[in-house]
Amino acid sequence: MALELPENIVVSKLDELASWCRKNSLWPMPFATACCGIELMATGASKHDLARFGAEVFRFSPRQCDLMIVAGRVVMKMLPVLQRIWLQMHEPKWCISMGACASTGGVFDTYAVVQGIDRFIPVDMYVPGCPPRPEQLIQAIIDLQDKIQREGTINGREFNTQNRQATKRALIGDFEGVSLDASRNPLIQRRFIDRTSGNQPVFGTGEIV
Amino acid sequence: MTSTSSPINDVLESLLGRFGPLTTSTFRGQTRVVVQPDALFEVLSFLKDSGFDLLVDVTSVDYLEYRGAPHRYGMVYLLASTETGQRLTLRVFLDDPNPCVPSVVSLWEGANWLEREVWDLFGIRFEGHPDLRRLVMPEEFTAHPLRKDYPMQGRGERHNFPIITRDHS
Numbered sequence: 001m002a003l004e005l006p007e008n009i010v011v012s013k014l015d016e017l018a019s020w021c022r023k024n025s026l027w028p029m030p031f032a033t034a035c036c037g038i039e040l041m042a043t044g045a046s047k048h049d050l051a052r053f054g055a056e057v058f059r060f061s062p063r064q065c066d067l068m069i070v071a072g073r074v075v076m077k078m079l080p081v082l083q084r085i086w087l088q089m090h091e092p093k094w095c096i097s098m099g100a101c102a103s104t105g106g107v108f109d110t111y112a113v114v115q116g117i118d119r120f121i122p123v124d125m126y127v128p129g130c131p132p133r134p135e136q137l138i139q140a141i142i143d144l145q146d147k148i149q150r151e152g153t154i155n156g157r158e159f160n161t162q163n164r165q166a167t168k169r170a171l172i173g174d175f176e177g178v179s180l181d182a183s184r185n186p187l188i189q190r191r192f193i194d195r196t197s198g199n200q201p202v203f204g205t206g207e208i209v
Numbered sequence: 210m211t212s213t214s215s216p217i218n219d220v221l222e223s224l225l226g227r228f229g230p231l232t233t234s235t236f237r238g239q240t241r242v243v244v245q246p247d248a249l250f251e252v253l254s255f256l257k258d259s260g261f262d263l264l265v266d267v268t269s270v271d272y273l274e275y276r277g278a279p280h281r282y283g284m285v286y287l288l289a290s291t292e293t294g295q296r297l298t299l300r301v302f303l304d305d306p307n308p309c310v311p312s313v314v315s316l317w318e319g320a321n322w323l324e325r326e327v328w329d330l331f332g333i334r335f336e337g338h339p340d341l342r343r344l345v346m347p348e349e350f351t352a353h354p355l356r357k358d359y360p361m362q363g364r365g366e367r368h369n370f371p372i373i374t375r376d377h378s
Contacts, residue, residue: 076367077347083373111354111363112346114370121373159375 019152022066022092023145026055029065029089031082034072036099036131043134055141062088067144069137073101074114086121091156094148096140097123100130217295220259228252241298249301250311253286257316261288261297264313267323269331273357282308282333303333312338330355 005011012020032040043050050056059065062085074082086095097117100106103126105115117123124147127140151158217240224242225231228251232243244252265287272278280302288297301310312335313320324335325344332353335341343350350366352359 076370077345079370083370086373110361111359111367114367119368119372120370122375 015153016149018154019149022152023148024054026053026067026094026141026145027057027059027065028055029062029068029085030058030060030071031068031085032071033074033078034099034101034131036071036102039131039134039137040069040071040098043137048134048138050138050141053138053141053145062086063090065089066093067141068093068095069098070095070102070117071098071131073106073108074117075112076114077112079114079117079120082117083121091159092152094124094144095122096125096127096137096144098127098137098140099132100128103128106130217293217297220256220261220297223259224252224255227255239296239298241300243300243302246301246303246310249299250313250316253288253299253313254316256288256297256299260290260292261295263289263291264317264320264323265289265296267313267320267327269327269333269355271331271355271357280304282331284310284327284333286313307334308332309334309336311336312341314338329353332356 028044030037030040042048044056044058055067062068066089068086068089070082086093095117097103101108101113102117103123105113109115114120118126125140125144127136129136221233221240221242225233228244228248234241242252266285267287268285270283270285272281272283282303284301284303286299286301288299289295303310308331310333312324314324314335315337321338321340322344324338325340325342327333328335328338328341329343329346330353342348346354352364352366354363
């Protein structure tokens with residue numbers, strides 16, 4: 001005895017409905033520290049029009065945001081600020097690391113610049129480029145929307161799984177007994193063997209670099 | 210372009226007359242005077258009264274492993290005269306340990322942050338400075354990163370932060 005439903009009624013799960021709502025109304029927190037911030041502004045402006053994807057409401061209070069876009073290099077004096085803002089944001093929340101500097105430190109391999117924010121806060125999406133074009137950032141937001149739809153649960157269980165954490169933990173210290181510092185970890189070093197000479201690359205003197 | 214009767218030469222003459230033989234040199238119209246650390250404050254005070262009333266900059270150079278350099282640090286004081294537009298560079302050379310010069314905040318209030326920056330990045334102390342704290346680096350930083358013996362990539366300070374996971378929030 002099948003139930004006759006009109007065409008304008010869709011049956012779904014509550015998790016999927018919540019994810020569908022969330023992904024189409026992301027409220028970005030613009031953590032813009034450098035030239036990537038200019039591209040971020042361009043993305044929000046009329047030409048590229050982030051409003052088409054429901055993410056145009058940039059808020060400067062972390063309490064009102066659920067998507068942190070880190071655009072630009074983060075120096076060690078700024079990182080505690082970044083972490084505090086991230087902790088002030090409510091769940092569910094996501095983070096986009098925009099550009100080479102936020103993702104890896106970029107060309108700024110100096111004492112003052114953090115070599116990738118994913119060492120210290122969780123990152124969901126990385127945008128390559130120096131700086132990335134607005135189209136790339138929009139692509140990252142679309143991909144993040146897919147991810148939210150795919151993984152989202154109404155009580156945020158997906159944020160607690162260790163698996164989701166494992167691939168983007170800090171590159172120093174130990175993770176489950178395995179050293180993640182490249183200079184001390186033979187597993188990581190094996191991946192970087194020089195293919196022409198077969199020599200082990202030099203990773204420095206064991207100091208954290 | 211040098212003229213013997215320009216005001217800067219008058220100032221230099223009276224400076225040499227008062228403080229004895231000082232090393233001076235001129236390059237493309239820019240005059241430089243080298244003074245000893247203990248005479249620095251009096252020389253700057255004298256120059257301020259002689260018309261060089263604007264302190265443009267205070268900065269420093271680390272000459273570690275510089276070819277032929279007899280001293281480790283070189284302080285640079287850039288002065289200008291707001292009346293004549295002329296400029297004068299003052300150099301002081303310092304050595305380890307405890308490189309130290311008198312503070313000139315009592316002459317120019319604007320030297321406050323300039324000296325704090327030099328202390329922060331080069332570790333040169335300024336005797337008599339009212340508030341000698343770090344300016345650009347975080348307070349808990351211990352090194353002076355513009356010294357040439359400080360490694361470019363630091364000593365791990367940039368990795369010394371708590372790691373925030375999803376479980377923290």
